[in-house]
Amino acid sequence: MKNIFEIVSTVPLFDGLSDDQLNEIKKIALSKRFNKGETIFSEGDPGNGFYVVAEGLVKIYKVSSEGKEQILHIFGIGEPFGEVPVFTGQPFPANAEAIAGSHLLFFPRADFVDLITGNPALSLSMLAVLSMRLRQFTVQIENLSLKEVPGRLASYLLYLADEQGKEDSVTLDISKSQLASLLGTIPETLSRIFAKMTDMKLIEVSGRKIKLVDRSGLMHVGEHGKSGE
């Protein structure tokens, strides 16, 4: 079993640090393991540090009083999460759960703040990470508030295709129920929209594989005319 601290040198957040500095990072990191479905932290918990995914997949989400879930992020290998309380001193604003068996690196707050204080490159890197995340939230709010579900799905599929470097076919890395939660809807609605978009010959769905039949059609879903009908 290989040393999971090796991941540190490949994490974008730690890019541009010297070997010495990377060793400092590794020194303060703790390894933690979570099974699929296990809670990593809950909203309201004190944030004593943040995490980096060494292996696995983690969802960050909120739950309404009626039990509906909204996923805020899904983080994979190399991505940090749970940093907000490190810098605000307040508790976690959302929940985190492993959606696959996961190895995580945990960075205790005080140690990390010490490190960042003497390390401008690291602090600029962290500022960039938080800024990118703000940008993503901006997009998510725009999607939730200004687009209907078909438009959100189309955007997500195009984003995935880009992410996966594939032109015309993507593979969902999460279940369709989870995708519904990420898009701010429920499985029934998502299912109907998959069916509708298939009818319209925009996509072809088989399990978690989705073929993008008409990319330019997808790009205009939800504009003036119909998104489906």
Added chain:
Amino acid sequence: MKNIFEIVSTVPLFDGLSDDQLNEIKKIALSKRFNKGETIFSEGDPGNGFYVVAEGLVKIYKVSSEGKEQILHIFGIGEPFGEVPVFTGQPFPANAEAIAGSHLLFFPRADFVDLITGNPALSLSMLAVLSMRLRQFTVQIENLSLKEVPGRLASYLLYLADEQGKEDSVTLDISKSQLASLLGTIPETLSRIFAKMTDMKLIEVSGRKIKLVDRSGLMHVGEHGKSGE
């Protein structure tokens, strides 16, 4: 006319800096003035620096292809905005407009990055600002996705009461149309909900003054039972 650079020493972002450091800050700041309704920057513009409100009120917003507007933030005196591009190098993800005549301080990117590089207190302060903003977005996404409009309005009124330090009465600092946009809805819907909540004796509305008649009722709007009916 007083020196608007005086504001620098009262901005939370610059808390804990020495007088020398505050002078450095003042040295790189530029004063800009915007009239009510004037655009400060637009989505897609390159971000050559960020702003701090010295006087006035600024809205950050997105617009859909159909023309619907979603306000992301409203910033008042002492609050910084437009920092994301400073640290990501990407263009602005949203638009900014003065909703009242405003004096702003502008901090050019390169100068500010130099400053932050040699100044751990400033960088931690900026990390705290971005983290707080992430937390706010978390709440906004939760509201948009997990609450109906009455629940969002109730939350906003309670938040405002807290903000204004008043127990049972608040004054809107923005128009009701703008409030609708902030809550992710349209003026017609907001107007109906104000009427409904008045009927239910939760609030009393007269112009921009709103009396919170039943705080505990407000807190439970949108839970199990009715939010209005």
Added chain:
DNA sequence: TCTTTTTCTTGACATAAGTCAAGGCAAAGA
């Protein structure tokens, strides 16, 4: 392989909230 459990899909229905349109009110300017 067969069974059990979860996830997904589809139908019938309810409802929150958007659209369109008209009128009333209030703030800004003459």
Added chain:
DNA sequence: TCTTTGCCTTGACTTATGTCAAGAAAAAGA
């Protein structure tokens, strides 16, 4: 003060999406 302009309110209607329920398909386990 009067007038003009934009903001707010209300009504009638449409529609996207949620709820409830049942069955089908797929995944996990025996």
